Amino acid sequence: MTTPYIGWASDEDLSDKSNQKDLIEKFRSGDIRALARMITLVERRDPSIRQLEESLRDAHKPARVTGFTGAPGTGKSTIVDAVVALLRKQDTPVAVLATDPNSPFTGGAILGDRIRMQRHALDPKVFIRSMGARGHLGGLSLASREAIRLLGSFGFAEVILETVGVGQSELEVAAVADTTVVVLTPNLGDSVQMIKAGILEIASIFVVNKADIEGHARAVTELRSMLHLAPKGGWKPPIVATVAVRGEGIDELWEAVLAHRRHLETTGLAEEQAARRLRNETAEVAAELARERTRRALEEDPGLSERLLRDGTPYRTAEEILRTRVDN
Amino acid sequence: MASTAVRPVRIIVAKVGLDGHDRGVKVVARALRDAGYEVIYTGLRQTPEMVVDAALQEDAQVIGLSIHSGAHMTLFPAVVAELKRRKATDIVVFGGGIIPDDDIATLKKQGVAEIFTPGTPLQDIVGWLRKRFPDGGG
Numbered sequence: 001m002t003t004p005y006i007g008w009a010s011d012e013d014l015s016d017k018s019n020q021k022d023l024i025e026k027f028r029s030g031d032i033r034a035l036a037r038m039i040t041l042v043e044r045r046d047p048s049i050r051q052l053e054e055s056l057r058d059a060h061k062p063a064r065v066t067g068f069t070g071a072p073g074t075g076k077s078t079i080v081d082a083v084v085a086l087l088r089k090q091d092t093p094v095a096v097l098a099t100d101p102n103s104p105f106t107g108g109a110i111l112g113d114r115i116r117m118q119r120h121a122l123d124p125k126v127f128i129r130s131m132g133a134r135g136h137l138g139g140l141s142l143a144s145r146e147a148i149r150l151l152g153s154f155g156f157a158e159v160i161l162e163t164v165g166v167g168q169s170e171l172e173v174a175a176v177a178d179t180t181v182v183v184l185t186p187n188l189g190d191s192v193q194m195i196k197a198g199i200l201e202i203a204s205i206f207v208v209n210k211a212d213i214e215g216h217a218r219a220v221t222e223l224r225s226m227l228h229l230a231p232k233g234g235w236k237p238p239i240v241a242t243v244a245v246r247g248e249g250i251d252e253l254w255e256a257v258l259a260h261r262r263h264l265e266t267t268g269l270a271e272e273q274a275a276r277r278l279r280n281e282t283a284e285v286a287a288e289l290a291r292e293r294t295r296r297a298l299e300e301d302p303g304l305s306e307r308l309l310r311d312g313t314p315y316r317t318a319e320e321i322l323r324t325r326v327d328n
Numbered sequence: 329m330a331s332t333a334v335r336p337v338r339i340i341v342a343k344v345g346l347d348g349h350d351r352g353v354k355v356v357a358r359a360l361r362d363a364g365y366e367v368i369y370t371g372l373r374q375t376p377e378m379v380v381d382a383a384l385q386e387d388a389q390v391i392g393l394s395i396h397s398g399a400h401m402t403l404f405p406a407v408v409a410e411l412k413r414r415k416a417t418d419i420v421v422f423g424g425g426i427i428p429d430d431d432i433a434t435l436k437k438q439g440v441a442e443i444f445t446p447g448t449p450l451q452d453i454v455g456w457l458r459k460r461f462p463d464g465g466g
Contacts, residue, residue, distance in 0.1 A: 033416065036387035040338075107336055108361035114382060115371035121378040127385055132336070132366050 020048070024055050027154065032127065035154050039129055042146040045288070049146070056153050063095070063152030063159040066257055067177030069170035069199075074183045075209040077116035078244040079253070080162050084120055086254055087158055093125040095156035097144055099163040102132040113162060127156060141172040142284050145277075148176070174202035175277070178270070179260045181205045181253070184223065186215035200226060203237045204260045207253060211241040235263050290322060297321045336366045337461045338388040342374045344403040345395050352446070353394035356424065359450040360392075365457070376406040383411075383419055389461065393423040400427050400435070408439040420460065424448070 026034035041049040066083075068076045080096060087094045098113035111130035120126040131143065140163070148159050163173050174180045182203035208220050220239055227237065238256050242249030264270040298305050298321075308317045341357045343350055350372055357367045368386050370379065383391050391411075393404060404423050411417050423435070424444040432443045441460070444453055 033384050033387070033414075036385055040387045102366070103361060103364075106362055106364040108364040109336075109366045110357055110361045111366065111368045112371075114368060118371060118374075118378070121374075121381055128382075129385055130366075130368050 020052060020055075024052060027056065028059065030155070032124075035127070035150060036129070038150050039131075039147045042150065043131060043143050045143070053146070053149070056150075059153045060149065061152045061155070061157075063148055063156055064261070065148055065159045065161055065177045065179075067161040067163070067173035067180045068183060069163050069173045069180065069202075070183030070207075071185075071188060072164050074185045074188070075242075075244045076162050076164070076183050077113045079181075079183060079207065079209060079242060079250070080113075080160055081117045081119070082244055082247050082250040083160065083254060084117065084126060085247070086250055088120070088123060088126065091125075092158050093127075093156045094158040094160065095127040095129070095151040095154075096160045096162060097129050097131055097147060097151075099131045099140055099144070099161075101164065107132075127151065127154075141175050142281070142288065144172075144176050145281060170199060171202060175280070178264065178273070179204045179257050181207055181257070183207045183209055184219065185210045186213055186219040188219070200230065204235065205253070205256045206237055206239045207242050207249075208239060209242045209244050211249065212243050212246075216241065235260065293325055294318060294321050297325050336364060337390060337457070338366045338368065338386055339390040339392055339457075340368050340370060340379060340383045340386060340388045341392045341394070342370045342379045342382070343372045343394050344374050344376065344379060344407065345397045345399045346373060347395065347397035348372055349396040350394070352396075352424065353392075356392065356394070356450065356453060359454060360457070363454040363457070376403060376410045379407055380410040380414055380416065384414060384416060388419065390420045390422070390457070393421065393425075395423065395425040395427075398426075400425060401431055404435050404440050405438045422456075424453075 023034050023037065027038065038049065038052060041052070068080055070076050077098070080098075084094050084096065096113075096117065098111065100109055100111045100113065102109040109132040111132060113130055114121075114128055117126075117128055120128070129147070131140070131147070144161060148161075151159050161173055161177055163170060170182075180202050182199050182205070184206060185208065206223060208216060208223065210216065220241065223239055227239075238259075240249055240253045240256055242253060244250070261270075264273065298308070298317075304317065304321070308314065339360055341353055341360070343353055354369075357369050360367045368382065368388065370382050374382075379391060379393070382388075391407065393407060395403060400423065404421070407421055408417075411419055411421070417439075420441050421439065422442040422444070423440055425446075427435070427443055427445055432445075435443060442456055
């Protein structure tokens with residue numbers, strides 16, 4: 001199944017080997033557009049990306065991934081902007097993957113995270129990419145993992161993953177990031193909201209932003225008492241107060257991120273985490289392939305579809321497809 | 329739902345120049361979103377270099393520019409020129425704002441694909457994009 005790419009060299013066909021080679025050469029030479037195009041392929045779950053990645057294996061350099069999540073309006077993008085500024089002062093190249101929800105009705109999206117990061121606009125060592133969550137089955141995590149690998153190979157040592165915490169997307173951030181920063185503000189509601197949201201378990205670090213507004217001290221106290229109830233032992237998520245618009249608390253925040261990294265490494269958790277994630281990713285990819293195969297089988301085999309509709313047996317049909325249908 | 333088949337056209341929407349009138353551009357951004365496009369809104373006071381940079385990083389196929397300051401004859405062609413410089417002339421540029429008819433003709437000659445003036449029904453903009461990109465979006 002080949003897909004022409006809308007826009008770029010209009011009818012370019014990536015199943016064509018010479019186009020693939022061209023794209024990879026451009027990627028290796030540091031062409032931003034080649035990187036951007038490959039991330040699009042990842043987002044579209046285009047099969048040709050596998051071969052492309054395969055031929056880039058020798059260039060692979062892992063990136064450090066820090067995730068930021070929190071409710072809309074808590075100041076994530078502003079904090080990320082300040083962290084990018086800090087990393088750039090140390091001359092570290094940094095990429096930001098910012099995800100926003102797509103409309104479940106039309107698939108469209110307004111991705112506005114760049115607005116807060118304008119001051120980095122012309123810095124060639126800063127790459128900002130907005131991703132629509134697109135309601136992928138299996139989700140964002142597959143696409144963002146692949147995108148992160150590409151960013152690492154391209155030379156971005158630090159990757160920041162930002163997502164608005166509405167629903168399950170914050171859990172996916174935690175499944176991808178090495179360190180997860182949960183951003184809160186005063187007046188987000190009482191502590192029960194936090195338990196409900198399930199964010200207590202995923203945070204490596206808490207940021208209580210907007211430390212200059214009323215109720216900040218109480219929010220921090222409440223959060224601290226909630227954390228006391230957490231199981232003892234292991235990493236204790238620190239609470240960092242920030243006023244992101246003024247850049248206050250950002251140094252402390254980054255110190256906390258580095259401390260968390262050291263913790264992961266000295267305890268051996270980093271290795272464990274990496275192994276577990278590779279296994280999980282493999283299972284997710286298998287699910288994606290199986291889904292695709294099933295969809296195709298039902299499309300191509302009218303008899304099978306007919307039987308499914310008559311008997312109403314999705315489980316039996318699925319098992320039959322996976323047992324009997326072989327790709328290629 | 330074949331979520332794997334979704335290939336939305338990505339559109340950069342930007343305010344170039346110094347005016348702060350972003351109501352129109354936000355309405356257009358919303359309409360494009362509702363039509364199924366992925367809209368990347370970059371905010372106010374963008375330079376042509378910033379707009380093109382964003383388009384390349386975001387792998388956008390389209391750039392939509394909004395301006396009300398009267399500097400369209402400078403800034404719209406500057407975006408087109410920057411696209412040329414970055415070898416990305418396949419990215420389609422359209423614009424909107426208070427732009428006289430004579431200027432529209434000149435801008436189109438200079439490589440701006442379409443101009444929409446105040447009062448254009450949102451459906452016309454969406455319809456134009458659909459025609460231009462029959463495979464993507466909505």
